[in-house]
Amino acid sequence: xxxxxxxxxxxxxxxxxxxxxxxxxxxxxxxxxxxxxxxxxxxxxxxxxxxxxxxxxxxxxxxxxxxxxxxxxxxxxxxxxxxxxxxxxxxxxxxxxxxxxxxxxxxxxxxxxxxxxxxxxxxxxxxxxxxxxxxxxxxxxxxxxxxxxxxxxxxxxxxxxxxxxxxxxxxxxxxxxxxxxxxxxxxxxxxxxxxxxxxxxxxxxxxxxxxxxxxxxxxxxxxxxxxxxxxxxxxxxxxxxxxxxxxxxxxx
Amino acid sequence: xxxxxxxxxxxxxxxxxxxxxxxxxxxxxxxxxxxxxxxxxxxxxxxxxxxxxxxxxxxxxxxxxxxxxxxxxxxxxxxxxxxxxxxxxxxxxxxxxxxxxxxxxxxxxxxxxxxxxxxxxxxxxxxxxxxxxxxxxxxxxxxxxxxxxxxxxxxxxxxxxxxxxxxxxxxxxxxxxxxxxxxxxxxxxxxxxxxxxxxxxxxxxxxxxxxxxxxxxxxxxxxxxxxxxxxxxxxxxxxxxxxxxxxxxxxx
Numbered sequence: 225x226x227x228x229x230x231x232x233x234x235x236x237x238x239x240x241x242x243x244x245x246x247x248x249x250x251x252x253x254x255x256x257x258x259x260x261x262x263x264x265x266x267x268x269x270x271x272x273x274x275x276x277x278x279x280x281x282x283x284x285x286x287x288x289x290x291x292x293x294x295x296x297x298x299x300x301x302x303x304x305x306x307x308x309x310x311x312x313x314x315x316x317x318x319x320x321x322x323x324x325x326x327x328x329x330x331x332x333x334x335x336x337x338x339x340x341x342x343x344x345x346x347x348x349x350x351x352x353x354x355x356x357x358x359x360x361x362x363x364x365x366x367x368x369x370x371x372x373x374x375x376x377x378x379x380x381x382x383x384x385x386x387x388x389x390x391x392x393x394x395x396x397x398x399x400x401x402x403x404x405x406x407x408x409x410x411x412x413x414x415x416x417x418x419x420x421x422x423x424x425x426x427x428x429x430x431x432x433x434x435x436x437x438x439x440x441x442x443x444x445x446x447x448x449x450x451x452x453x454x455x456x457x458x459x460x461x462x463x464x465x466x467x468x469x470x471x472x473x474x475x476x
Numbered sequence: 477x478x479x480x481x482x483x484x485x486x487x488x489x490x491x492x493x494x495x496x497x498x499x500x501x502x503x504x505x506x507x508x509x510x511x512x513x514x515x516x517x518x519x520x521x522x523x524x525x526x527x528x529x530x531x532x533x534x535x536x537x538x539x540x541x542x543x544x545x546x547x548x549x550x551x552x553x554x555x556x557x558x559x560x561x562x563x564x565x566x567x568x569x570x571x572x573x574x575x576x577x578x579x580x581x582x583x584x585x586x587x588x589x590x591x592x593x594x595x596x597x598x599x600x601x602x603x604x605x606x607x608x609x610x611x612x613x614x615x616x617x618x619x620x621x622x623x624x625x626x627x628x629x630x631x632x633x634x635x636x637x638x639x640x641x642x643x644x645x646x647x648x649x650x651x652x653x654x655x656x657x658x659x660x661x662x663x664x665x666x667x668x669x670x671x672x673x674x675x676x677x678x679x680x681x682x683x684x685x686x687x688x689x690x691x692x693x694x695x696x697x698x699x700x701x702x703x704x705x706x707x708x709x710x711x712x713x714x715x716x717x718x719x720x721x722x723x724x725x726x727x728x
Contacts, residue, residue: 230668230676232688235519256508259523267487269680271511271523405683416482424482428521431657436484 235433242328243429244274245306249332253278265424265436266409277306287394287464287471288361294392294473297356300384303364304340307333314338321352346373346380354386360393365447365472366439370422373438374450382455382476391456391474397421398441399468419446444470487685494580495681496526497558501584505530517676517688518661529558539646539716539723540613546644546725549608552636555616556592559585566590573604598625598632606638612645617699617724618691622674625690626702634707634728643708643726649673650693651720671698696722 244260251257258274281289292309295318301310304322306329313320314337322333322340333340343349345367358381360367368374381391398410398421410420421441427434442450444461447470451458456474463470496512503509510526533541544561547570553562556574558581565572566589574585574592585592595601597619610633612619620626633643650662650673662672673693679686694702696713699722703710708726715722 230517230688232517232676233519235521256525259511261513261521261523265482265484266683267485267680267685268683269487269513270682271513273508424484428519430522431518431520431660433519436482 235428236431237435238432239326239328240427240429240432240434242326242331243432244427245277245326245332246328248274248278249306261428263426263428263433264409266412268405268409277308279308281312284362285394285464285469287462287469288363290462291359291361291392291394291471291473294390295357295359296390298354299357299359300352300355300381301338301340302345302358302360302381303362303367304333304338305329305362307336307338307340309359309361310338310340311336321355323348323352345369346376348380348384352384354389355384356386356389358385358389358391360391363394363396363469365393365395366423366441368440368442368447368450369438370440371419371446371450374440375454378451378454378456385476387476389476390459391476392472394469394471395447396441397443397463397468397470421446447472487680488683489687490684491578491580492679492681492684492686494578494583495684496679497529497578497584498580500526500530501558513680515678515680515685516661518664520657520661529560531560533564537646537716537721539714539721540615542714543611543613543644543646543723543725546642547609547611548642550606550638551609551611552604552607552633553590553592554597554610554612554633555614555619556585556590557581557614559588559590559592561611561613562590562592563588573607575600575604597621598628600632600636604636606641607636608638608641610637610641610643612643615646615648615721617645617647618675618693620692620694620699620702621690622692623671623698623702626692627706630703630706630708637728639728641728642711643728644724646721646723647699648693649695649715649720649722673698699724 248258253275255275256273260272260274262270299318299320301322304310304324310320310322320338323343325344330340330342368377423439424436425439426436459475460473500510505527507527508525512524512526514522551570551572553574556562556576562572562574572590575595577596582592582594620629675691677691678688711727712725
């Protein structure tokens with residue numbers, strides 16, 4: 225049998241993200257103790273230091289620090305990962321419930337002293353109660369998924385929010401695509417009726433991968449348009465003057 | 477268009493390995509400055525510190541150090557990468573010619589003061605002259621490719637070897653496959669008429685990947701069988717008593 229006849233297999237679908245977090249946590253979250261490999265559906269691959277999921281507030285970006293400090297009262301931490309933001313809120317005396325699709329991420333967050341449940345947007349678990357703050361820190365505004373999914377996600381988050389609650393979080397502008405790799409991806413996305421910065425990603429680890437998921441890098445204008453017509457009002461959008469990040473605060 | 481309708485693209489074929497080496501070299505070969513991502517054709521993915529391709533002799537395994545020290549006279553460095561072994565031989569006064577399929581790897585090796593040409597086994601460039609030592613250090617015995625390819629590779633290397641020349645190198649025993657991930661791969665290989673440890677790999681970097689290539693983890697017995705009947709005679713095989721590595725010396 226020649227090499228040319230061989231067909232490659234796809235990885236098995238499992239909690240690849242949680243496996244990465246678990247090994248990193250077991251390694252004391254030491255820098256580069258574990259690598260997170262993320263694949264985009266155009267074949268782009270990226271390898272990052274997984275210890276960033278366990279970074280301390282002093283290591284966060286100014287935008288994430290700002291967003292994190294806006295939190296008040298009872299907090300829903302959407303995409304809590306290994307508890308990076310939740311544990312720091314608990315240390316400040318907040319009641320926090322983390323939610324993450326990764327069972328291992330939820331286990332780690334709990335071990336670290338914060339409540340957490342397995343789940344994802346828009347179909348959140350139903351018995352979470354009402355929150356004063358809905359948090360999508362650490363660039364988790366990407367979990368809005370895309371222009372089509374965002375209304376359902378914002379609606380589900382509004383249902384979990386008490387009267388006058390706030391939604392805080394950080395996101396990334398996909399930029400003008402001057403970089404060739406990303407420009408091609410943006411064009412490809414537009415050609416298949418997707419938003420320019422609507423990434424289709426999966427985490428790969430060893431023989432397993434997460435399912436593909438949508439992660440939306442919305443421009444501030446796209447984000448504002450998604451909020452418009454939702455149960456939320458955009459109160460503040462801080463843009464990183466030197467980079468592509470932004471932080472938001474919305475009011476229900 | 478729903479997520480389910482989307483078809484993922486394959487990465488573009490290019491010198492992904494050389495890109496990894498080049499970025500790492502530009503970063504001063506600092507640990508974890510660049511990550512090398514290797515994909516196996518069963519979907520397994522591995523992420524390694526690329527700086528190991530620029531390690532100094534003191535950092536090598538005892539087996540690699542032993543093999544490297546066996547080199548005499550004019551040396552052909554097969555799979556020279558970024559010149560890890562070649563540069564150290566040049567420092568010892570040897571004449572070395574590196575050969576690697578990666579144009580960027582060849583460029584880096586040259587920048588570091590060793591001769592190198594683009595090429596691969598079994599179809600080596602023809603004008604290399606004769607060598608006293610054929611070197612496959614750094615686990616490059618895997619470049620024998622598999623039981624089918626090995627005779628052609630060993631023959632091509634014998635053609636480049638002068639009378640009485642030696643072939644030195646290091647390899648890895650695939651083991652008994654007690655580990656589940658690898659046991660499944662070994663079984664799959666056997667089911668498609670391949671050697672148990674005959675890995676089909678590609679390096680991925682950003683939007684590009686190398687072509688798939690065969691890399692053979694032969695047991696010492698399989699290796700000896702491949703040498704048997706070739707122009708080479710197996711003189712020494714040192715097995716790591718604690719691990720899966722081995723080092724060999726062959727005589728033409």
